[in-house]
Amino acid sequence: MSYLSTLTPASAEIFLLVMACVILIVDLFVVNQQKTPTYLLVQFTLMGLAFITLMTHQQGAVHLFHNMFVSDLMSDVLKMVSYLTVSIILVYSRSYLLTRGLFTGEFMVLTLFTLLGMMVMISASHFISMYMGLEVMSLSLYALVALQRDSATATEAAMKYFILGALASGLLLYGMSMLYGATGTLDVAGVSTAIKHGVANPALLVFGLVFVVAGLAFKLGAVPFHMWVPDVYQGAPTPMVMLIGSAPKFAAFAFLMRMLVDGLQPLMGHWSNMLIILAVLSMALGNISAIAQTNIKRMLAYSSIAHIGFFLLGILSGGIDGYSSAMFYIMVYVLMSLGAFGMITLLSHEGYEADTLDAFKGLNQRSPWLAFIMLLLMFSMAGVPPTAGFYAKFSVLESIVNTGHIELAVFAVLLSLVGAYYYLRIVKLMYFDAPESHEPIRIQPDTGLLISLNGLSVLALGMLPSWLMSVCAVSVQQSLLLR
Amino acid sequence: MIFGFPLLSVAIWLPIFFGILVLATGNDRNAPLARILALAGAVLGFLVTLPLYAGFDKSTSAMQFIEFRDWIPHFNIHYHLGIDGISVLFILLNSFFTPLVVLAGWKVIEKRVAQYMAAFLIMSGIVNGVFAALDAMLFYVFWEAMLIPMFLIIGVWGGANRVYAAVKFFLYTLLGSLLMLIAFIYLYRESRGSFAILDYHALAIGMNAQIMIFIAFFMAFAVKVPMFPVHTWLPDAHVEAPTGGSVILAAIMLKVGAYGFLRFSMPIAPDASHELAWVIITLSLIAVVYIGLVALMQSDMKKLVAYSSISHMGFVTLGFFIFNAYGIEGGLLQMISHGFVSGALFLGIGVMYDRVHSRQIADYGGVAHKMPVFAAFFVLFAMANSGLPGTSGFVGEFMVIMGAIQVNFWYALLAASTLIFGAAYTLWMVKRVFFGAVTNEHVAHLTDITLREKLIFAVLAVCVLGMGLYPLPFAEMMHQSVTDLIVHVGHSKL
Numbered sequence: 001m002s003y004l005s006t007l008t009p010a011s012a013e014i015f016l017l018v019m020a021c022v023i024l025i026v027d028l029f030v031v032n033q034q035k036t037p038t039y040l041l042v043q044f045t046l047m048g049l050a051f052i053t054l055m056t057h058q059q060g061a062v063h064l065f066h067n068m069f070v071s072d073l074m075s076d077v078l079k080m081v082s083y084l085t086v087s088i089i090l091v092y093s094r095s096y097l098l099t100r101g102l103f104t105g106e107f108m109v110l111t112l113f114t115l116l117g118m119m120v121m122i123s124a125s126h127f128i129s130m131y132m133g134l135e136v137m138s139l140s141l142y143a144l145v146a147l148q149r150d151s152a153t154a155t156e157a158a159m160k161y162f163i164l165g166a167l168a169s170g171l172l173l174y175g176m177s178m179l180y181g182a183t184g185t186l187d188v189a190g191v192s193t194a195i196k197h198g199v200a201n202p203a204l205l206v207f208g209l210v211f212v213v214a215g216l217a218f219k220l221g222a223v224p225f226h227m228w229v230p231d232v233y234q235g236a237p238t239p240m241v242m243l244i245g246s247a248p249k250f251a252a253f254a255f256l257m258r259m260l261v262d263g264l265q266p267l268m269g270h271w272s273n274m275l276i277i278l279a280v281l282s283m284a285l286g287n288i289s290a291i292a293q294t295n296i297k298r299m300l301a302y303s304s305i306a307h308i309g310f311f312l313l314g315i316l317s318g319g320i321d322g323y324s325s326a327m328f329y330i331m332v333y334v335l336m337s338l339g340a341f342g343m344i345t346l347l348s349h350e351g352y353e354a355d356t357l358d359a360f361k362g363l364n365q366r367s368p369w370l371a372f373i374m375l376l377l378m379f380s381m382a383g384v385p386p387t388a389g390f391y392a393k394f395s396v397l398e399s400i401v402n403t404g405h406i407e408l409a410v411f412a413v414l415l416s417l418v419g420a421y422y423y424l425r426i427v428k429l430m431y432f433d434a435p436e437s438h439e440p441i442r443i444q445p446d447t448g449l450l451i452s453l454n455g456l457s458v459l460a461l462g463m464l465p466s467w468l469m470s471v472c473a474v475s476v477q478q479s480l481l482l483r
Numbered sequence: 484m485i486f487g488f489p490l491l492s493v494a495i496w497l498p499i500f501f502g503i504l505v506l507a508t509g510n511d512r513n514a515p516l517a518r519i520l521a522l523a524g525a526v527l528g529f530l531v532t533l534p535l536y537a538g539f540d541k542s543t544s545a546m547q548f549i550e551f552r553d554w555i556p557h558f559n560i561h562y563h564l565g566i567d568g569i570s571v572l573f574i575l576l577n578s579f580f581t582p583l584v585v586l587a588g589w590k591v592i593e594k595r596v597a598q599y600m601a602a603f604l605i606m607s608g609i610v611n612g613v614f615a616a617l618d619a620m621l622f623y624v625f626w627e628a629m630l631i632p633m634f635l636i637i638g639v640w641g642g643a644n645r646v647y648a649a650v651k652f653f654l655y656t657l658l659g660s661l662l663m664l665i666a667f668i669y670l671y672r673e674s675r676g677s678f679a680i681l682d683y684h685a686l687a688i689g690m691n692a693q694i695m696i697f698i699a700f701f702m703a704f705a706v707k708v709p710m711f712p713v714h715t716w717l718p719d720a721h722v723e724a725p726t727g728g729s730v731i732l733a734a735i736m737l738k739v740g741a742y743g744f745l746r747f748s749m750p751i752a753p754d755a756s757h758e759l760a761w762v763i764i765t766l767s768l769i770a771v772v773y774i775g776l777v778a779l780m781q782s783d784m785k786k787l788v789a790y791s792s793i794s795h796m797g798f799v800t801l802g803f804f805i806f807n808a809y810g811i812e813g814g815l816l817q818m819i820s821h822g823f824v825s826g827a828l829f830l831g832i833g834v835m836y837d838r839v840h841s842r843q844i845a846d847y848g849g850v851a852h853k854m855p856v857f858a859a860f861f862v863l864f865a866m867a868n869s870g871l872p873g874t875s876g877f878v879g880e881f882m883v884i885m886g887a888i889q890v891n892f893w894y895a896l897l898a899a900s901t902l903i904f905g906a907a908y909t910l911w912m913v914k915r916v917f918f919g920a921v922t923n924e925h926v927a928h929l930t931d932i933t934l935r936e937k938l939i940f941a942v943l944a945v946c947v948l949g950m951g952l953y954p955l956p957f958a959e960m961m962h963q964s965v966t967d968l969i970v971h972v973g974h975s976k977l
Contacts, residue, residue: 364639368510368598379631384657385624391555394620394664398558401668409668413661420657424634424650432638432646469557 009062009071012052012079013119019045020112027105035103039094042108046087053079061479067187068126074257074327074479075123077471078250081331082122085247086115088338091450093239096345102148102237110147114140114243118251125258127176127186134172134219137251138165141244145236157235164218164228172215178208179263188263195266206270212259213274220252222312223281226305230289233301238348238355241297242341245304246334249311253330256315257323257479268318275316276408282309283412287419297355299422300340303381306419307333313412314396317403320480324473325395331468332380332392332461339377339454343370346447360426362435370441371430373455380458382423383416388461395469489550490534491564494574495612498528498581502604505597514596518589521600525582528607532578539571541959544967546617546681547571554621559676563618568964569745569815570614572957576822577614577735581607583939584727587830590935591726591837592640599640602632603727610735614742619667619678626703626739627660633728633736641723648716648723655706655716663703666696670751684750687976693755700748701763707740710763710800711770714793721789722842726833729785733792734826738818741799745811745968749803753972756804763804768897770797775904779911784832784842787912788825791868794901795821801898802883805890806972811965813882816957820867820875820950827864827943831857834936835916839925844915848922853929858917860932860940865913867947869906875950 007014023045027038053076061072090111097103117137124130142165146158180186182204183194194200214225221229233241260271286306293299311333314326347354347363347370354360364371380389393416400409443451461468501524508517540547546565554562566574584603592599609632612625630653638649671678674686688696706713717737721729749756771794778790795817802814834857835850836842851858867874870881880901888895921927932940950957 364595364598375631384631385627390624390627394668395558397665398668398671401665402672406665406669409665410662413665414658417654417658417661421650421654424653427634428638428646428650431635432649464554466555466557469555473557 006064008056009058010064010069010123011056012049013116013123015052016045016049016112016116016119019048020109020116023112024105024109027109030105034098035105035108038105038108039090039103042090042112043087045112046083050080050083053083063125065129066126067189068129069120069123070125071123072475072479074475075254077475078122078254079119081334082115082118082247082250085250085334085338086111086243088342088450088454089239089242089246091446092242092338092342092345095444095447096348097237097239099350100148100237104147107144107147110140110144111243114144115247118247121251122254124255125188125262127180127188130255130259131169131173131176133251134255135169137248138169138219141165141240141248144240144243145232147240148237151237153235154237157232160228161232161236168215168218168225170215171211171218175208175211175213175215178204178211182208188258191263192265195264205267209264209267209270210274212264213271213278216252216256216259217278220249220308220312221305222278222308223285223305226282226285229305230298230301233304234295234298234355238297238341238345238353242338242345245300245337245341249330249334253311253327257476260315261323261480272316272318275312279309279312279316280408280411282306282312283415284309287415287422290419290422293422294357295355296344296357296360296426299357300337303419303422304333304337306415307381310393310396310412310416313400313408317396317399317405319399319403320473320477321395321399321402323480324469324476325392325399327472327476328469329392329396331472332388332458335454335461336377336380336389336458339373339451339458340381342447342451342454343374343377346370346443346451347441349442357426357429358436360429361433363430365435366438367441370451373451374430375427376455376458378423378426380462382420384420386459386462388458388465390462391465391469490531491548491550491566491611491615493531494528494535494578495564495608495615497531497608498524498578498604498611499608501525501528502601502608505601505604508597511594511596514593517597517600518585521585521604522582524604525585525607528604529578529582532575532611535566535571536575536960539568539960541568542963544568544964549617554618558620558671558678560620560678561618562621563679564615564621565617566615568961569968570742572815572819572960573614573735573738573742574611576738576819577607577610580730580734580822580826583826583830583942584730586935586939587730587833588725588727591833595639599636599725599727602636603731606632606636606731610739613739617680619670619680619683621678622680623660623664623667627657629736629739630656633732636728636731637720637724640725641728643723644719645723648719651716652720655713659703659706659713662699666699669696680746683747684971686751688752690754690758690977693752693976694758697748697752697755697759700743700752701759704740704743704748705766707743708737708796708800709740709793710766710797711774711793712766714770714774717793718786718789721792721829722783722785726829726836729789729829729833730826733788733829734822737792737796738822741796741803741814741818744800744803749972750968752976754975754977756972757806760804760806763800764894767797767801767804768894770794771801771898771901772904775901775908779904779908781908782844784835784844784912784916785829786842787844787908788828788832788868791905791908792821792825794905795825798880798883798898798901801894802879802886805886805894806969807886807889808965808969809882809886809889811886811969812958812961813879813886815879815961815965816875816950816954817879817883819957820879820947823943823946823950824864824867824874824876827860827940827947828868830939830943831861831864834932838929841925844912846923847916847926849918849920850926850929851917852921853926854931856937857932857940860944861917862913863944864947865909867951869909870902873948873951875947875954877951878954
């Protein structure tokens with residue numbers, strides 16, 4: 001009994017694993033074509049997860065399983081937003097997938113396993129558990145992309161995603177093994193101590209670091225490791241793209257924090273220089289390539305590359321300010337990209353994919369409210385106040401200027417000017433052009449409500465961003481202090 | 484605040500609230516309701532700003548009607564509002580123009596009426612926010628937020644080439660303001676965590692940093708003014724915008740940039756301002772002379788007035804950067820006068836465009852025969868535009884020339900050339916459009932202005948003549964603030 005009670009900090013993960021297996025079995029007996037019971041069970045599971053995480057939250061950091069697993073404020077906050085993100089994705093994707101016959105038990109169970117992988121990543125404080133979480137997440141995502149198996153583009157996307165993802169995992173694992181060789185431990189805290197005491201071979205360490213950073217850059221989709229991003233975004237079904245582009249970013253943020261900040265802080269001089277290159281290239285290539293796109297999913301893919309560049313600026317500027325600005329940035333980015341992809345699923349209907357820019361033509365005449373929501377999302381992505389995207393950019397710029405890299409800040413704002421152009425083009429299409437079809441847009445009440453909330457929350461966060469900034473700052477601060 | 488009533492907040496949020504209300508009326512079936520609501524909001528918005536004038540203490544340059552609340556404690560950003568003698572007049576000018584713009588679009592705008600009216604109301608609130616903000620981030624948020632409604636106004640209701648103009652307008656202004664953002668973040672760091680504009684005024688900054696800050700601000704404000712050579716967005720935006728959009732652009736938006744020079748560039752970087760004053764003066768004189776000549780060659784009436792605006796704004800920036808009371812007060816008076824005059828001219832061109840659907844000078848001729856009342860008004864505004872004594876246009880120009888001659892005779896001489904060029908391009912246009920024989924069918928079928936239009940023009944005519952004959956009420960509002968600003972800018976921060 002006493003052993004079981006030590007497992008409490010991991011009870012959310014355990015609950016999710018059990019529920020995912022239960023749902024897999026229950027789904028066999030659901031005859032309903034709409035899969036409503038399974039769907040409700042999944043949403044109930046997510047609510048239960050949120051409840052458990054809230055209930056089991058403890059002050060300070062709790063380590064479990066021989067330091068493999070850590071539960072602190074940052075991990076709990078990131079898990080809570082991940083639950084929320086997955087829940088939102090399920091609502092958005094339901095009717096889209098139903099009309100395409102993809103709303104199956106497998107979809108939902110795989111989504112839950114993706115979430116499980118992310119949760120393990122978020123709480124991992126050991127190379128083994130980090131890698132394990134990453135693989136659980138990635139393998140589920142590969143399968144999700146390939147779910148639409150009669151679609152050639154989706155299969156191609158899945159292939160690309162799988163091969164390049166496996167390559168990235170290999171790179172990461174290789175780098176980890178180097179670090180292990182240099183320090184003799186797989187524990188993040190142990191690695192940090194070993195480096196500080198100077199027992200590790202510096203050349204080997206930096207060699208390992210290069211591979212780790214490259215592997216992470218692959219997963220994040222930062223230039224020059226971004227090649228898979230546009231193809232996967234374009235080819236995969238929209239709900240899967242929504243999933244790939246959102247919640248895993250939280251897990252990746254936690255991974256970066258634990259690996260680079262907790263473990264390899266003494267090498268910050270090295271990795272921050274690498275991140276500068278990644279950030280500058282990502283912002284430049286992402287923003288410039290996005291201009292040339294005619295497919296909105298592809299455009300959003302390049303936009304995500306550009307946003308990752310901005311996010312890396314926050315990480316590399318370091319300190320509580322830098323990390324919390326990156327955390328805030330990624331939360332706001334996920335909120336915006338959920339809305340943008342949600343809008344694509346909303347405008348799509350049976351036999352029609354709203355994934356070209358032309359699908360947004362004259363939206364203001366077909367549905368002024370949806371056009372207004374999209375307008376908010378696009379201006380937020382461009383970073384125009386009074387939307388949340390502005391404060392995300394602002395807090396990153398503030399931390400980068402504080403570290404003295406004014407030239408990086410100038411470069412970043414000039415490229416976000418380039419970025420403003422293609423977001424503006426969507427607004428232009430919606431408001432200035434005539435619609436191609438006058439077909440009324442049919443929206444389910446739940447998705448309609450959700451997209452409204454999603455868009456308005458971008459505006460509300462733009463008016464009152466303070467509380468979320470404080471949440472990020474406090475959780476980063478605690479996780480750094482308790483190291 | 485008067486009796487604890489947050490007047491500035493009301494001036495900002497009341498029009499925005501009405502804007503949302505108007506949007507809620509939905510599609511064009513409810514257009515009459517949208518129009519009436521919009522007019523009510525605009526008139527109320529103007530009325531609530533009147534106590535700002537009545538309750539203003541002219542004897543001090545300190546900020547008045549201050550409101551101060553926490554907004555984003557994480558970055559020490561406050562909801563901090565207040566006005567001094569420089570900003571109060573622009574809030575009044577802006578709120579004064581909103582009902583006129585609503586009235587001007589009353590009949591003409593037929594598609595998406597609610598969105599059109601709402602855009603102007605929201606715009607009006609945001610602009611009041613720009614002039615009232617005393618926190619740099621609050622200022623920045625309002626400053627950028629201005630772009631969104633203006634972008635939609637030009638793009639949705641504009642002319643043939645509207646998309647190009649709207650995108651050009653947006654990107655040009657965004658470029659300038661992003662660099663300003665970095666300057667703010669730098670100042671935040673240097674002031675150890677403050678975004679209060681008044682703290683920046685007192686902050687000691689080295690010369691190199693001052694120059695960088697000055698350049699960043701210059702990029703933001705010069706684009707908005709607009710100064711030569713970053714003025715090219717203005718003729719496009721003006722020509723393609725609907726009448727109301729042109730009026731707000733000319734009467735209000737251009738003033739925001741010039742206001743920025745007085746509120747930010749000069750007091751925050753005084754040494755750099757003196758050091759680089761020659762650049763601004765040169766660019767201003769180029770604007771006055773060269774753009775004046777360009778205006779002479781225009782065949783499109785709106786473009787002509789747009790270029791004339793750039794030329795007149797050159798006068799304003801010239802006045803600011805000669806650093807004496809005549810110059811700065813003259814510049815400010817010129818800004819207000821230019822608001823009335825250019826607004827009136829654009830409304831007048833709008834009246835003709837609504838009837839003939841052409842802005843080309845060549846499509847008109849002898850309009851005075853068919854529209855005598857309208858012609859009388861238009862000629863008055865044209866005279867004011869060319870700076871005739873007795874009209875508002877004369878006061879500011881005369882003061883700036885007086886100020887310039889104290890500094891350098893040649894500045895004054897070149898600046899004074901505007902009195903010739905201005906008269907030339909304006910009166911030549913009037914001659915070709917209004918006088919002579921009736922040239923074509925369209926003009927022959929013109930009908931004179933309606934009561935609604937007469938009302939708009941009469942109000943503006945009273946302003947133009949009133950300010951020309953008795954400018955003291957305007958000048959005394961700003962006098963103390965300008966005097967103290969000059970003293971402040973005279974002290975080196977090094």
